[in-house]
Amino acid sequence: MLKLFKEIRKTGSATLGYPFSPIEMPSGFRGKPEHNEKLCIACSACAIACPANAITMELDPDQNFITWDISYGRCIFCGRCQEVCPLFAIELTTDFELAVMNKDDLRESCSYPVARCSKCGKPYASAKEVDYSRRVLESVGGPAAADIKKVDLCLDCRRFDDAEAFAHQAPDRKEA
Amino acid sequence: MLENDFPNALQWHPDPIVLDAKVAEAKQKLLNSIKRSIYVFRVDCGGCNGCEIEIFSTITAVFDAERFGIKVVPSPRHADLLIYTGAMTRSMREPALRAYNAAPDPKIVMSYGACGCTGGIFHDNYCVWGGTDPILPVDVYVPGCPPSPPSTIYGFATALGILDQKLHASHNVAPADEQVPIAFPAIPYKVRVAFEREARRMSGYYYGKQIVDEFMLTLTKDTKDALKAADSLIASETDTRKRAVFMDLKALLMSKVVDE
Structure with a gap:
């Protein structure tokens, strides 16, 4: 009997102290995705990549803001959002303490001002994204930066613009 | 849940269970006074069994939920807390209700995992109700896919009022004219x-x-x-x-x- 108690004392306890003492999760643990609102350009890459549609982007009814929204209740912690983010705006942390008593507490959102098309005035992207892509194009330079003015156009207007430019070019090509 | 343009009036919606005033009061009393020793019954409503594996690893030696007296029981008649996992498929609605009605009042209902909380990745599937809360009054939501054993223990602790919840709903508005520095400007x-x-x-x-x-x-x-x-x-x-x-x-x- 005494031998058994000695053995038990020698072996010690395998049980972790959590929740009375903090627990450290391993570095590869995929926990709560942390959104850095300052670094985010609201490009919707994460919303498109999210397989569970936990992240959504929606234009407000008055069309002045685009709202990034995450529901931690729907998130499957796959890390696709971190994967596709062109900046470091969303990263999976090791935070696992997500349980809530009220479902609304599982939502987090942030609104970003939208940019309007310089031709037709339709909202087409977030202002931050347009600004960012303009600066990236400037830094790339060369032929990519030649059409830098078209950054201010929405997709429809850009298509129209391209078609018009092509129509102007076409007769010259025929002659050549 | 059908979230498309199908007319809402033509869809059948489950009637939400409304708690009796007396039962609600008893439940509040239970939630305030019970600090440990709860019996747990788990109901799988169309999950992938990932959540079940994590629940059972919560009661193993490493995490040992039984040191708080939390015990998984084989019948809802013994249970204080019902854990609903899975996205609540249409065919599992009836068994879920039977388990709920079989448990003695007052009882605590826990939505477990991403599927249990909101329907998770199956939220827009044609054959699911999208989580536990369209069917039953839920007290605590434990997100995760699946929730790890520590987050399960945290969920229990939140349900029993030992620990406070950390997450809170937030909405921010980004200021206009905010500029983000280009990532890796030095690399072409x-x-x-x-x-x-x-x-x-x-x-x-x-x-x-x-x-x-x-x-x-x-x-x-x-x-x-x-x-x-x-x-x-x-x-x-x-x-x-x-x-x-x-x-x-x-x-x-x-x-x-x-x-x-």
Whole structure:
């Protein structure tokens, strides 16, 4: 009997102290995705990549803001959002303490001002994204930066613009 | 849940269970006074069994939920707390209600896992109700896919009022004219794209991105000699798989270097 108690004392306890003492999760643990609102350009890459549609982007009814929204209740912690983010705006942390008593507490959102098309005035992207892509194009330079003015156009207007430019070019090509 | 344009009036919706005033009061009393020793019954409503595995690993020796008196029981008649896992398929609605009605009042209902909380990745499937709360009054939501054993214990602690919840709903509005600095301005854009493609080809999504970010951060940190920084990164890496990717990226970098 005494031998058994000695053995038990020698072996010690395998049980972790959590929740009375903090627990450290391993570095590869995929926990709560942390959104850095300052670094985010609201490009919707994460919303498109999210397989569970936990992240959504929606234009407000008055069309002045685009709202990034995450529901931690729907998130499957796959890390696709971190994967596709062109900046470091969303990263999976090791935070696992997500349980809530009220479902609304599982939502987090942030609104970003939208940019309007310089031709037709339709909202087409977030202002931050347009600004960012303009600066990236400037830094790339060369032929990519030649059409830098078209950054201010929405997709429809850009298509129209391209078609018009092509129509102007076409007769010259025929002659050549 | 059908979330398309199908007319709402033509869809059948489950009647939500409304708690009796007396039962609600007793439940509030239970939630305030009960600190430990609850009996748990789990109901699988169309889950993948990942949540079940995590529940059972919560009661094993390492996490040992039984030291708080939390015990998984085989019948809802013994249960104080019902754990609903899975996205609540249409055919599991009836059994879920039977388990709920079989448990003695007052009882606590826990939505477990991403599917239990909101329907998770199956939220817009035609044959699910999208989580537990369209069917039953839920007290505590434990998100995760599946929730790890510590987060399960945290969920129990939240339900029993031992720990406070950390998450709170938040909504912010970003100020206009906020500028984000370009990521890795020192690396030419096309080279950066080539790096990212190569790293993803070598080690897949998620890890590929982490590795290429580490590599590019090291390159840009040393403003004098980037190649030397890459060499020291490769030398200091102990994981051979990761080192192989770093060496591959360095070879790619060498192929992009042009003598002036």
